[in-house]
Structures are given as structure tokens and as C-alpha cells.
Amino acid sequence: MVKASNKVRASVLAATFGLFLATTSFTTSANAATVKNGVACKKSGLKTNAGSKKYVCGKNPYITPTKLTWMLSTCKLANDNYIDVKENFDFLSDLAKNNNYTSLQAMGDSLGGDSKQDIDELVQLVTATEIAMKNTLCKKGK
Secondary structure, eight states, rough: EEEEEHHHHHHHHHHHHHHHHHHHHHHHHHSSSSSTOBBBSSSOOOOOTTTTTTEEEEOOOOTTTTEEEEHHHHHHHHHHHHHHEEEHHHHHHHHHHHOSSSSSHHHHHHHHHHHHHHHHHHHHHHHHHHHHOOOOOOOOTT
């Protein structure tokens, strides 16, 4: 009788321990951080791959510009390029205002020719880059 009781106790203990291990393993993998846009990271500049996508740790300009999060490397590149283009855009906009034009486009219309075309392309580039970053490249969960 005692031997049967020990076997039952050992079986229950083994089953409980097995269930504990299975639950712990499942919980750990379920809680592991998934790398995608907007998920917190620890050190700026870290790089990783998730599937075919490349991510970099940094401040995502559209999700959390004050906290470190994973973002697609194309988001970072697009943001760096956008900053350069936006500086040129702002400079030309200030130049237009200082010369009494109502807008950068008004200055382009007045100058005509290649200058108008260059200004129109700059305005389109700034707008298209903002849209691409907001809706695709830097969007949360990508």
C-alpha cells in the first residue's frame, strides 16, 4: 500500500513539474520582445534583423520621438534625408518671405523656368517623404 502511494505521489510530482516547465517555457517565449517599429529597445544604434527586415534602435520620428524604439533602418535613412531636404525647404521658404512672396510656390511662379520646376519638385519631395515616413517606413508595427 505504501509503495502504491509513493508511485502515485511520484507521478503527480513528475506531472506537476512537467506542467510547470511547459508553462514556464511557453510564457517566456510569449513574453519575448518582438522586434518591429515602436517596440522599446535599450541602446541607440543597435541593429538586428527580423525576417527580411532590418531594424535599428533609435528615436522614431513618428512613433516615439523621445524614447528609444526599434525602427526599420529605411525609416532612419529616410528621416536623415528628410531633415536635409527640409532644411533646404525652410531656407527657401524664409527667402521667399523675406522677398515679400506669399509662399515658396509663389516665388517659383514668379521666377519661372527651371527655378519654378526645381521649387515644385522640392515641395513634392518634402510632401511625399513625409507621407511615406508616416504611412509606411516609420509606421508602428511594421
